[in-house]
Amino acid sequence: MGRYIIDGGRAFHGDIRVQGAKNAVLALFAGAILTSEEVVIHDCPDLLDVYNMGKLLQSLGVSFERRGTTVIIKSDELSSDEISCCLARELRSSIFLLGSVLGRDKRAKVSYPGGCDIGLRPIDIHLKALSELGVNIREKYGYIYCDATRMRGGAVTLDYPSVGATENIMLLTAISNGVTTISNAAREPEIVDLQNFLNAMGARITGGGSSFIRIEGVDKLHGVEYTVMPDRIVAGTFLTAAAACGGELKLTNVVPEHFSALTAKLIKSGCKITEEGNSIIISSSGRLTSAERIETQPYPGFPTDLQAPYTVLASIQDGMTIITENIFETRFKHIPELIRMGAQITVRDRNAIVKGVEALRGAEVAALDLRGGAALVIAGLAAQGTTIVNGSKHIERGYDGLEKLLTSVGASIEKI
Numbered sequence: 268m269g270r271y272i273i274d275g276g277r278a279f280h281g282d283i284r285v286q287g288a289k290n291a292v293l294a295l296f297a298g299a300i301l302t303s304e305e306v307v308i309h310d311c312p313d314l315l316d317v318y319n320m321g322k323l324l325q326s327l328g329v330s331f332e333r334r335g336t337t338v339i340i341k342s343d344e345l346s347s348d349e350i351s352c353c354l355a356r357e358l359r360s361s362i363f364l365l366g367s368v369l370g371r372d373k374r375a376k377v378s379y380p381g382g383c384d385i386g387l388r389p390i391d392i393h394l395k396a397l398s399e400l401g402v403n404i405r406e407k408y409g410y411i412y413c414d415a416t417r418m419r420g421g422a423v424t425l426d427y428p429s430v431g432a433t434e435n436i437m438l439l440t441a442i443s444n445g446v447t448t449i450s451n452a453a454r455e456p457e458i459v460d461l462q463n464f465l466n467a468m469g470a471r472i473t474g475g476g477s478s479f480i481r482i483e484g485v486d487k488l489h490g491v492e493y494t495v496m497p498d499r500i501v502a503g504t505f506l507t508a509a510a511a512c513g514g515e516l517k518l519t520n521v522v523p524e525h526f527s528a529l530t531a532k533l534i535k536s537g538c539k540i541t542e543e544g545n546s547i548i549i550s551s552s553g554r555l556t557s558a559e560r561i562e563t564q565p566y567p568g569f570p571t572d573l574q575a576p577y578t579v580l581a582s583i584q585d586g587m588t589i590i591t592e593n594i595f596e597t598r599f600k601h602i603p604e605l606i607r608m609g610a611q612i613t614v615r616d617r618n619a620i621v622k623g624v625e626a627l628r629g630a631e632v633a634a635l636d637l638r639g640g641a642a643l644v645i646a647g648l649a650a651q652g653t654t655i656v657n658g659s660k661h662i663e664r665g666y667d668g669l670e671k672l673l674t675s676v677g678a679s680i681e682k683i
């Protein structure tokens with residue numbers, strides 16, 4: 268397992284271009300198999316999750332070719348409707364394939380998906396919605412067998428605005444007869460990107476980004492050339508790192524409104540932020556005051572994926588911050604590691620109570636999940652002394668070329 272060696276205490280100076288969005292591109296890959304024509308997707312980040320999704324598509328008989336950051340997908344016909352279990356365990360987003368394989372072939376077999384070690388991550392909302400749309404679902408030996416031959420459009424209301432469940436329903440019903448509506452749909456920008464992508468393939472979907480989405484089924488979809496949206500979580504991670512380390516950082520290829528919940532807190536903490544079209548500039552003294560409360564919420568609230576990075580910033584701000592993780596059950600695994608670096612944090616149920624300290628101290632720590640691992644890298648960048656972050660594989664699932672980009676703006680970080 269790789270590791271990062273970081274010499275902390277250096278301010279940021281320079282520009283970073285943000286990668287395409289992992290959580291959007293994974294859903295677009297699933298959508299690409301809804302047509303037998305060629306689909307070209309630009310700005311795909313080179314990540315383990317993206318690689319694994321490509322392997323999953325290939326296991327269905329889909330041709331998947333990467334040329335730099337462009338991926339070409341072509342699925343004349345699916346040679347299998349079984350979504351391979353070992354890869355599915357690796358990849359939470361394998362569950363999106365359920366919707367698109369059913370949309371394409373009307374039959375699918377998938378094992379319960381895996382994903383980050385951040386909680387149970389059940390798929391009950393997905394399965395309830397699919398069965399309400401007439402999909403016959405049987406569960407046996409850890410597999411889910413679905414038959415959508417008698418699927419019909421309908422009105423679905425989600426008990427919780429699940430991102431994956433919203434995407435699955437869009438993928439299932441884009442090709443169908445009848446109209447399907449989703450109430451209490453997730454409003455994340457990745458949903459809008461999927462809607463734009465599918466509509467560019469000939470789908471008729473409206474309401475993406477709102478809580479009410481309407482899908483008018485069509486007979487078939489055609490090929491498309493499309494560029495995925497920028498990764499708002501990677502952008503937010505870099506902004507948080509710059510706030511913690513001090514200096515000035517310009518991010519290009521961003522949509523600032525996608526992370527306004529974060530920038531509002533950074534400005535409240537004393538950072539200076541300037542937005543210019545699809546760029547954003549942050550400058551920070553590195554010594555900030557607490558923003559007091561952080562509550563993770565579905566979009567457009569504070570994103571759960573930035574909770575761990577922000578906890579690091581809060582740990583070196585003047586004052587007390589209460590951080591509440593409302594979305595996933597166990598997304599505080601980075602906290603014991605931060606405490607080893609001198610952070611003063613106590614956890615009560617879903618709340619992390621963070622008392623700011625003067626500085627963190629370098630230490631050897633372990634990344635246990637994707638965003639918690641990114642948080643430990645930020646901690647090492649801001650700490651005094653040297654930090655070793657073990658488990659770089661977790662971090663490489665979501666951050667393309669992290670050490671190169673950080674080095675280009677003045678950080679001392681090396682991967683071994």
Ligand code: EPZ
Nearest residue numbers: 290360388389390391392393428429430431432572594595
């Ligand atoms: C997507 O996960 C993202 N992953 C996650 O990013 C992100 O944290 C999450 O949305 C919330 O924004 C991808 O897009 C690949 P949910 P998803 O369905 O679709 C519970 C990262 O770091 N739930 O909105 O799985 C679930 O357990 C990853 O890039 C059910 O109970 O998120 C969780 O507690 C991590 N039953 C909450 O809802 C269900 O059927 C949010 O899940 C579905 C979800």
